[in-house]
Amino acid sequence: MAFASKSLHTFLDELASAEPAPGGGSVAALSGALGASLVAMVCRLTICKKGYEAVSAEMRAILPRAEALQRELVDLMQADTDAYTRVMNAYKLPKRTDEEKAARARALQAALQHASDVPLCVAEACVQVLALARPIAEKGNQNAVSDGGVGTLMAEAGLRGAAFNVRINLHSIDDAAFVQARRARVAKLFADAARAEREILSIVEQRL
Amino acid sequence: MAFASKSLHTFLDELASAEPAPGGGSVAALSGALGASLVAMVCRLTICKKGYEAVSAEMRAILPRAEALQRELVDLMQADTDAYTRVMNAYKLPKRTDEEKAARARALQAALQHASDVPLCVAEACVQVLALARPIAEKGNQNAVSDGGVGTLMAEAGLRGAAFNVRINLHSIDDAAFVQARRARVAKLFADAARAEREILSIVEQRL
Numbered sequence: 424m425a426f427a428s429k430s431l432h433t434f435l436d437e438l439a440s441a442e443p444a445p446g447g448g449s450v451a452a453l454s455g456a457l458g459a460s461l462v463a464m465v466c467r468l469t470i471c472k473k474g475y476e477a478v479s480a481e482m483r484a485i486l487p488r489a490e491a492l493q494r495e496l497v498d499l500m501q502a503d504t505d506a507y508t509r510v511m512n513a514y515k516l517p518k519r520t521d522e523e524k525a526a527r528a529r530a531l532q533a534a535l536q537h538a539s540d541v542p543l544c545v546a547e548a549c550v551q552v553l554a555l556a557r558p559i560a561e562k563g564n565q566n567a568v569s570d571g572g573v574g575t576l577m578a579e580a581g582l583r584g585a586a587f588n589v590r591i592n593l594h595s596i597d598d599a600a601f602v603q604a605r606r607a608r609v610a611k612l613f614a615d616a617a618r619a620e621r622e623i624l625s626i627v628e629q630r631l
Numbered sequence: 632m633a634f635a636s637k638s639l640h641t642f643l644d645e646l647a648s649a650e651p652a653p654g655g656g657s658v659a660a661l662s663g664a665l666g667a668s669l670v671a672m673v674c675r676l677t678i679c680k681k682g683y684e685a686v687s688a689e690m691r692a693i694l695p696r697a698e699a700l701q702r703e704l705v706d707l708m709q710a711d712t713d714a715y716t717r718v719m720n721a722y723k724l725p726k727r728t729d730e731e732k733a734a735r736a737r738a739l740q741a742a743l744q745h746a747s748d749v750p751l752c753v754a755e756a757c758v759q760v761l762a763l764a765r766p767i768a769e770k771g772n773q774n775a776v777s778d779g780g781v782g783t784l785m786a787e788a789g790l791r792g793a794a795f796n797v798r799i800n801l802h803s804i805d806d807a808a809f810v811q812a813r814r815a816r817v818a819k820l821f822a823d824a825a826r827a828e829r830e831i832l833s834i835v836e837q838r839l
Contacts, residue, residue, distance in 0.1 A: 427640040434639060435664055435701055439671035443774075446672060447781030450665050454785065456643055457658050463647035464654060493643055566651075569799040573655030573792035577662065580788040584781035590839055591777040631798055 426504070427497045448503035448542050451584030454577045455549040456496035461574030462555045463489040465563040468570075478562040485555050492552050496581070499545050503588070506538040535596050539605055542588035546612050549582035553619045560626045572627035579620040586613050634712070635705045656711035656750050659792030662785045663757040664704035669782030670763045671697040673771040676778075686770040693763050700760050704789070707753050711796070714746040743804050747813055750796035754820050757790035761827045768834045780835035787828040794821050 426434060426445065438445050466486040469475045475482075513534040516527040556578060560571040586609045593602045634642060634653065646653050674694040677683045683690075721742040724735040764786060768779040794817045801810045 427643075428638050430636050430638055431642060431661070431705070432635040435635075435668045435705065438665070438668040439675070439698065439701060441672070441675035443672075443676060443778075446775070447669060447778035450669060450781050450785060453639070453665070454662065454788070457646065457661070460643045460646040461655060461658060464649070464651075467647070467649035468651060490647065493647060497639070497643065567654070569792075569795040570651075570655035572795045573658050573788075576788040576792050577658060580662070580781075580784040584777075584784050587777040587780045587835065587839060627795065631795060 426500050444504040444507040445500070446504075446507070447584055448507070448545070448588040449500040451542065451549075451581045451588060452496045452500040452503055452545045453581075454584060455545060455552055455581030456493050456500070458549070458552045458556065458574040458576075458578035458581060459489045459493035459496060461570050461577065462552060462559050463493065465559045465567045465571050465574070468567045469559075469562075469564040472564055475562075475564060478558075481558060481562065485558065489552070489555050492548055492555070496545065496548050496552075499541060499548065503541045503545070506534070506541045509534040510538050531595075532597060535592055536598070536601060539589050539592035539596065542585040542592070543605065543608065545585035546582045546589065546609065549578045549585065550612055550616055550619075552578035553582070553616055553623065557619065557623050557626075560623045560630070565630060568627055568630045572624060572631070575620060575623045575627065579616060582612065582616045634708050652712040652715040653708070654712075654715070655792055656715070656753070656796040657708040659750065659757075659789045659796060660704045660708040660711055660753045661789075662792060663753060663760055663789030664701050664708070666757070666760045666764065666782040666784075666786035666789060667697045667701035667704060669778050669785065670760060670767050671701065673767045673775045673779050673782070676775045677767075677770075677772040680772055683770075683772060686766075689766060689770065693766065697760070697763050700756055700763070704753065704756050704760075707749060707756065710749045711753070714742070714749045718742040718746050739803075740805060743800055744806070744809060747797050747800035747804065750793040750800070751813065751816065753793035754790045754797065754817065757786045757793065758820055758824055758827075760786035761790070761824055761831065765827065765831050765834070768831045768838070773838055776835055776838045780832060780839070783828060783831045783835065787824060790820065790824045 466482040469482045470479045513531040518524045556575045589609050674690040677690045678687045721739040726732045726735050764783045797817050
């Protein structure tokens with residue numbers, strides 16, 4: 424059963440269970456999705472509202488992008504757990520002969536690379552949520568400024584959590600060029616997002 | 632229908648809707664609950680595992696506290712939306728006579744104070760999740776160190792988001808002593824938690 428069809432109670436209990444999946448990777452994606460949903464809510468609370476006529480067109484343009492990011496991040500919650508399962512299945516492949524050992528190593532490396540690709544996608548989607556959260560925080564309905572602030576916090580936590588999950592998967596990857604490129608990409612996303620978060624939250628503080 | 636019984640899909644769509652509730656306040660509580668669930672998961676992945684015999688007793692003591700915080704924060708998700716509804720209902724009270732005006736003002740002030748109490752409870756529960764996340768990050772199963780890191784990020788985002796929601800409710804509260812005490816309490820929680828988060832994430836970084 425897909426996560427998104429489960430109740431919050433069930434999801435939280437499965438998260439807390441001794442099964443490693445779902446785990447932090449799926450939570451990072453959910454955090455980004457919660458941020459995107461809050462951005463969409465503030466758009467809806469601003470469009471055509473008295474005093475916000477001048478920014479309604481901009482909010483109308485942001486809304487479908489926030490909704491698309493919400494859907495993408497929900498899909499990535501599931502993809503993260505599926506990627507973990509693929510790694511676990513690769514570990515279980517037979518390793519009696521040299522051929523089996525080589526096939527298992529190839530399957531494992533491919534599964535690990537995929538397991539680091541998924542949280543990278545989560546991190547990049549969270550960066551896009553942050554980009555939408557900025558005009559929301561600046562120009563959205565003042566009554567919902569704390570909602571834009573919480574959306575920003577969730578997108579930032581999603582990004583940082585996803586970065587941890589990219590990095591923990593890199594440990595066992597043999598391809599040094601792949602590892603180096605991923606580390607550099609994550610460091611860049613991390614730095615850009617930290618600056619964006621500080622700036623957006625400073626706007627929220629001023630309007631709060 | 633209580634939030635916790637709804638599917639993640641339904642919750643995210645209701646969040647993104649033009650209804651102001653559920654909003655950032657409930658998301659802050661959910662963020663803390665996700666952090667508590669991840670702390671519980673890392674406990675379970677550590678207790679009686681090879682190499683972690685020396686910390687199993689400590690993890691066994693943390694586990695029920697994390698589970699209790701998960702439940703408390705799920706209840707607070709609902710309480711936040713209920714508190715918002717109470718404020719909206721107070722605004723709708725009649726104000727034709729002086730008596731009605733006075734009764735409406737009293738009901739509104741009481742509802743607003745309650746609406747700032749709920750996110751304060753969320754913030755305090757998130758501080759407790761952070762306190763449990765520290766020994767988890769230091770001594771929990773190394774394979775789950777990124778999960779402890781994500782749990783820390785979620786608890787911190789929950790706390791900061793709850794603080795926004797305490798503060799936005801203070802604007803309309805007339806009791807200056809109440810407002811000042813709340814502002815001071817939130818500022819203290821905020822500062823303590825920011826330091827705790829930095830310290831815990833630095834441990835996670837070292838073990839990642």
